[in-house]
Amino acid sequence: MPTAVREPRLVVFNEPLARGLGLDAEGFTKADPAEVAALFAGNRLPEGAEPLAQAYAGHQFGRFTVLGDGRAILLGEQRAPDGRLWDIQLKGPGRTPYSRGGDGRAAVGPMLREYLISEAMHALGIPTTRSLAVVATGEPVFREQTLPGAVLTRVAASHLRVGTFEYAAASGDRAVLEALFEYAAARHDPGLEPGAERPLEWLRAVAERQASLLARWIGVGFVHGVMNTDNMAISGETIDYGPCAFLDAYSPGMVFSSIDHQGRYAFANQPRIAQWNLARLAEAVLPLLDEDETRAVEKANGVLEMFPTRFREHWLAGMRAKLGLAEEEPEDAALVDALLEDMQSRQADFTNTFLDLTMKDPAAEWDADTEEFRAWRRRWMERRLRERGPAETSQERMRRSNPAYIPRNARVEEALEAAAKDGDLEPFGKLLDVVRNPYAHDRDLPRYSAPPPADTPRYRTYCGT
Ligand code: AMP
Ligand code: MG
Numbered sequence: 001m002p003t004a005v006r007e008p009r010l011v012v013f014n015e016p017l018a019r020g021l022g023l024d025a026e027g028f029t030k031a032d033p034a035e036v037a038a039l040f041a042g043n044r045l046p047e048g049a050e051p052l053a054q055a056y057a058g059h060q061f062g063r064f065t066v067l068g069d070g071r072a073i074l075l076g077e078q079r080a081p082d083g084r085l086w087d088i089q090l091k092g093p094g095r096t097p098y099s100r101g102g103d104g105r106a107a108v109g110p111m112l113r114e115y116l117i118s119e120a121m122h123a124l125g126i127p128t129t130r131s132l133a134v135v136a137t138g139e140p141v142f143r144e145q146t147l148p149g150a151v152l153t154r155v156a157a158s159h160l161r162v163g164t165f166e167y168a169a170a171s172g173d174r175a176v177l178e179a180l181f182e183y184a185a186a187r188h189d190p191g192l193e194p195g196a197e198r199p200l201e202w203l204r205a206v207a208e209r210q211a212s213l214l215a216r217w218i219g220v221g222f223v224h225g226v227m228n229t230d231n232m233a234i235s236g237e238t239i240d241y242g243p244c245a246f247l248d249a250y251s252p253g254m255v256f257s258s259i260d261h262q263g264r265y266a267f268a269n270q271p272r273i274a275q276w277n278l279a280r281l282a283e284a285v286l287p288l289l290d291e292d293e294t295r296a297v298e299k300a301n302g303v304l305e306m307f308p309t310r311f312r313e314h315w316l317a318g319m320r321a322k323l324g325l326a327e328e329e330p331e332d333a334a335l336v337d338a339l340l341e342d343m344q345s346r347q348a349d350f351t352n353t354f355l356d357l358t359m360k361d362p363a364a365e366w367d368a369d370t371e372e373f374r375a376w377r378r379r380w381m382e383r384r385l386r387e388r389g390p391a392e393t394s395q396e397r398m399r400r401s402n403p404a405y406i407p408r409n410a411r412v413e414e415a416l417e418a419a420a421k422d423g424d425l426e427p428f429g430k431l432l433d434v435v436r437n438p439y440a441h442d443r444d445l446p447r448y449s450a451p452p453p454a455d456t457p458r459y460r461t462y463c464g465t
Helices: 015-020 025-030 033-041 108-123 162-170 174-188 198-220 267-289 293-322 332-346 350-359 371-385 391-401 409-422 426-435
Strands: 009-013 057-060 063-066 072-079 085-091 130-142 146-156
Touching: 009 033, 009 108, 015 025, 015 130, 033 130, 033 146, 057 162, 063 162, 108 130, 108 146, 108 409, 108 426, 162 174, 162 267, 174 198, 174 267, 198 267, 198 293, 267 293, 293 332, 293 391, 332 350, 332 371, 350 391, 409 426
Parallel strands: none
Antiparallel strands: 009 130, 057 063, 072 085, 085 146, 130 146
């Protein structure tokens, strides 16, 4: 059960999400604010809720650990009007049997961060858990500093993780593993053909969602920061917004998380880590893939070995779209690689380079232009001439694929600081409005699109635990 808090106060509420879930969004906005805050703080349970904390395990930075919802409680499921089923979970509602030494609590800053970045990801068209509300608890949480406490309401297609399967496998009870598999398959992959190969096809489907998701992350410069197996969802949604950040300058080795000393979760390493995590999932479900262990391993390897190819296909499709290309030519990958190499050498801003390619005349001379970049643009223009569709279609494709606005690190910090320190939600509200409309190319908001000044020290993120 959630532990009641002293003085809950609603900080943000996601009305469009509430409507999509089939909740009475208007009712919430008209109701007594104290009642609404009590609900999203866990002080009062919604009708029909059966709270529970989920068990899971996970490889954290490569090491196996038994974990579980140490600071999260699932309230239940909501059937949306479109028939889809959603988990509704409180994050930060107090101690659970899995809290170990922790307090089961969360702070306002990190919860608003999750709200903001998950909304940005959703608006970018990237599968993600969502955030329905953030409530300030009126109680302090004790970290390196004393911080104001908060509870976030997270909405997810499910909270099943790779680590949930690792937990079931570690139990050594085949019936538990089978029950979990059946539940997950029914929930996320109801269309699988029945038969002996169903678990293998399920594994392939999970891997395919990850290949697609990772390509989407890479396409917007997203660094998750803590891709432990307990933070990889079977549904293919981005989950856990602890230390994540977006690239400014393009740098494949970029790491933001203060605890990722080895660069395990560096920007360009993410697809490899996804594959590594899927290998842990495959190990967990190995007994379901085939009665014969050698054959089970061969089957699993068949899926895992395809992962880099599938990722690369999704990536290339995404990069073609970013460059306004619909036709497929064998030299396209080399064209993209040449651009990325040039961007890396110039430390060009990731988002704004693609934005400029979308909005500017590539034949003109640009500010701070280089001979190499001009040469690359000429090569790209020649390639675009071979597109069969009209130029407007190509530009439209670029507009849909290249955001004008991402949550810039400096703007995020500024908004969270104002909210958490001074209770001033205005910067947060403004930034939220900007990142909820990432493809609004006609909006002129230089403060939100500007890269950081050249001498800015590297942005550092923390797990917020
Ligand atoms: P994360 O690194 O955020 O994925 O969290 C890893 C594990 O630590 C999860 O099992 C969390 O439930 C647990 N955890 C994180 N913060 C707390 C906290 N304040 N109290 C109890 N458990 C926590
Ligand atoms: Mg986590």
